[in-house]
Amino acid sequence: MELSAGEGVVGDSRYFKRRSRDPNKVFRRHITLIEREQIGSHAATLGLERIEPGQVRSNVETLGIDLVPYVGSRLKIGDTAIVSVYEPREPCQQMDDLAPGLRELMRPNRQGVIAEVVTSGVVNIGDPIVPLTEIQH
Numbered sequence: 001m002e003l004s005a006g007e008g009v010v011g012d013s014r015y016f017k018r019r020s021r022d023p024n025k026v027f028r029r030h031i032t033l034i035e036r037e038q039i040g041s042h043a044a045t046l047g048l049e050r051i052e053p054g055q056v057r058s059n060v061e062t063l064g065i066d067l068v069p070y071v072g073s074r075l076k077i078g079d080t081a082i083v084s085v086y087e088p089r090e091p092c093q094q095m096d097d098l099a100p101g102l103r104e105l106m107r108p109n110r111q112g113v114i115a116e117v118v119t120s121g122v123v124n125i126g127d128p129i130v131p132l133t134e135i136q137h
C-alpha cells in the first residue's frame with residue numbers, strides 16, 4: 001500500500017485526502033494500526049477460532065509491537081514511510097457487528113492506534129516497524 005504524506009493511504013475510501021469539517025483544524029486521521037496479537041486475544045476471549053486479517057477494519061495489522069505506548073511518537077514502516085501516532089483508536093459499532101462484545105473488549109487501549117502520515121512511502125506485508133522516538137510515559 002502507498003502512504004502519502006499529509007493525505008493517508010492512497011485509495012482508502014474512509015480517510016484518503018479527507019479534510020476536517022473545521023477549517024481551522026488539520027485532519028490527522030490518515031492510517032489505523034492494530035496488533036494481530038491483540039486481535040487474537042479478543043477472538044479467544046469471545047470463543048472465536050480467529051478474527052481474519054482485515055476484519056477489524058484497520059489499515060495495518062502488526063506483529064511484535066505494542067502500539068498504544070507509542071502515542072505521541074513516530075514509527076517508520078518499511079524503508080521510507082513515517083507515521084506520527086497521535087491517539088488510541090476508538091472502536092466503532094461495526095466491531096460488535098463482527099462479534100458481539102468485541103467493541104467493549106477493545107476499550108480502553110486494546111484497539112490499536114490512529115496516526116498521520118508524515119513521510120510518504122510504500123508499505124508491504126512483513127515490513128518492519130521501527131520506533132523513531134521514545135515511548136511517551
